[in-house]
Amino acid sequence: MTQESQPNLLKMFELPISWQAQDHKAQMLHLSQSAAAHEDLFEFAEALEYHQQLLKLAKKVDDKNQQEVSLYNIANCYRQLSKFYESISYFSQLLQVTRETGNRILQIAGFWGEGTNYQNLGQYQKAIECFQLQLAIACEINERNWEKSAFSSLGNAYQFLGDFQKALEYEQKALSLARELGDIKAIGDSLVNLGSIYLQLRGWEMAIDFCNEAHLIGSKNDNKDLIMVSLHSLGQAYKGLNSYQKAKDYLIQALNVSFLIGEKRVRSAILQGLSDVCSQTNNFEQAIKYNLESLDISREIGNRFGEAAALSRIAITYQHLGNVSKALNYYQQSLTILQEIGAAASQQQLFFNIGTIYYRERMYAKAIGFLRNALVLAQELKINAEQARVEFVLGAVFQKLQQHRDAIHHYRQAYQIYKSLGDESQAEHILKTMHKLGAEP
Numbered sequence: 063m064t065q066e067s068q069p070n071l072l073k074m075f076e077l078p079i080s081w082q083a084q085d086h087k088a089q090m091l092h093l094s095q096s097a098a099a100h101e102d103l104f105e106f107a108e109a110l111e112y113h114q115q116l117l118k119l120a121k122k123v124d125d126k127n128q129q130e131v132s133l134y135n136i137a138n139c140y141r142q143l144s145k146f147y148e149s150i151s152y153f154s155q156l157l158q159v160t161r162e163t164g165n166r167i168l169q170i171a172g173f174w175g176e177g178t179n180y181q182n183l184g185q186y187q188k189a190i191e192c193f194q195l196q197l198a199i200a201c202e203i204n205e206r207n208w209e210k211s212a213f214s215s216l217g218n219a220y221q222f223l224g225d226f227q228k229a230l231e232y233e234q235k236a237l238s239l240a241r242e243l244g245d246i247k248a249i250g251d252s253l254v255n256l257g258s259i260y261l262q263l264r265g266w267e268m269a270i271d272f273c274n275e276a277h278l279i280g281s282k283n284d285n286k287d288l289i290m291v292s293l294h295s296l297g298q299a300y301k302g303l304n305s306y307q308k309a310k311d312y313l314i315q316a317l318n319v320s321f322l323i324g325e326k327r328v329r330s331a332i333l334q335g336l337s338d339v340c341s342q343t344n345n346f347e348q349a350i351k352y353n354l355e356s357l358d359i360s361r362e363i364g365n366r367f368g369e370a371a372a373l374s375r376i377a378i379t380y381q382h383l384g385n386v387s388k389a390l391n392y393y394q395q396s397l398t399i400l401q402e403i404g405a406a407a408s409q410q411q412l413f414f415n416i417g418t419i420y421y422r423e424r425m426y427a428k429a430i431g432f433l434r435n436a437l438v439l440a441q442e443l444k445i446n447a448e449q450a451r452v453e454f455v456l457g458a459v460f461q462k463l464q465q466h467r468d469a470i471h472h473y474r475q476a477y478q479i480y481k482s483l484g485d486e487s488q489a490e491h492i493l494k495t496m497h498k499l500g501a502e503p
Contacts, residue, residue, distance in 0.1 A: 093112045114136060126162070184410075184443055186407075210248055216232040247283075247285060257273040273292045276295075290325060293312050297312035326359050330356045350379050353375045370403075373392050393415060407439075409439060410439035414436040437452045447483060450488070451476075469499065473501070
């Protein structure tokens with residue numbers, strides 16, 4: 063379909079229902095096609111209206127199968143719009159209906175949807191519970207594709223928790239099953255996911271190996287989605303190696319593919335990656351331009367997560383430029399969105415970033431307030447590496463205030479966590495700091 067023909071298609075679908083025959087099947091087909099047309103254009107708010115009408119009609123004629131499909135589609139539209147609590151509500155309704163109908167496949171999809179939303183909200187333990195239920199049913203009915211999906215989802219959840227060993231174990235299971243099934247697309251997706259885990263571990267060379275293999279599969283099978291995400295990850299890996307020109311080359315290639323296939327959500331993330339490269343090479347003006355473009359896309363498609371991420375990166379760039387007031391303004395805009403959608407893990411990051419700004423500006427009382435908020439969230443989410451990072455900076459703040467007892471308390475907490483994580487370098491650094499204060503761990 064050409065870009066020019068899309069508005070005409072939508073216009074046709076937007077004819078009033080009265081135009082349709084009073085045949086419920088014809089009305090439902092009309093609503094379904096209208097919703098699909100809007101989804102193809104990433105217009106999820108508009109698609110949602112048609113899915114809601116379709117659900118109402120399905121209930122009126124007591125069509126349980128259509129109710130299930132509509133509930134799934136409504137839940138998914140809300141997920142795309144970053145309205146995670148609303149999405150969970152509809153996935154829960156879907157699960158209730160599937161218990162009546164015995165539709166095990168959509169029951170699996172319901173648990174996957176709930177888990178994905180909980181993961182986006184930073185409620186990783188709840189997400190893991192949902193993915194485990196998805197896995198159990200998939201194994202029970204021998205639905206291997208959903209089993210593979212559950213392994214991959216569990217890998218992602220443990221990656222967010224910072225438990226990279228478990229993340230690798232589950233993603234390797236997903237990869238093995240994909241190879242057993244001969245699912246080329248899933249093999250490529252798992253390879254990219256493994257690359258992503260190694261990006262988190264700063265294992266840049268391993269990440270590059272996995273993503274190169276994924277890119278090769280994508281190229282052989284003309285899978286442009288896989289080509290795009292593998293190029294994006296390769297750009298991120300070379301950025302980690304400080305090979306900024308290579309990083310930029312890969313990210314530009316990924317960006318071009320995103321335009322070719324009309325993928326806006328990933329394009330927004332690629333633009334943010336390009337902004338990071340520009341910031342690292344002191345091209346701050348271009349970094350802001352990339353972020354503003356990413357921000358526009360996220361707002362256009364209703365991706366509030368992407369919107370918050372772009373605002374946060376703009377804040378970081380202004381922070382590099384020494385413009386503290388603008389940095390704080392953009393951080394606050396980002397934080398407001400994250401609080402509205404309930405994204406706890408991302409809130410934790412922003413509380414930490416804002417706290418460190420106030421620390422560097424010697425506004426210690428404000429720094430303590432934001433850092434304590436960051437610490438509470440890190441503890442609630444059980445992200446040990448973040449707890450250690452915040453404890454260390456709190457120790458530094460209290461040291462500046464000459465409140466050595468409180469400083470030593472926070473340094474000790476950070477030391478113990480880094481030791482438990484096996485990060486001897488950071489533990490040794492804190493030990494030396496405590497020795498200067500005349501304290502032992």
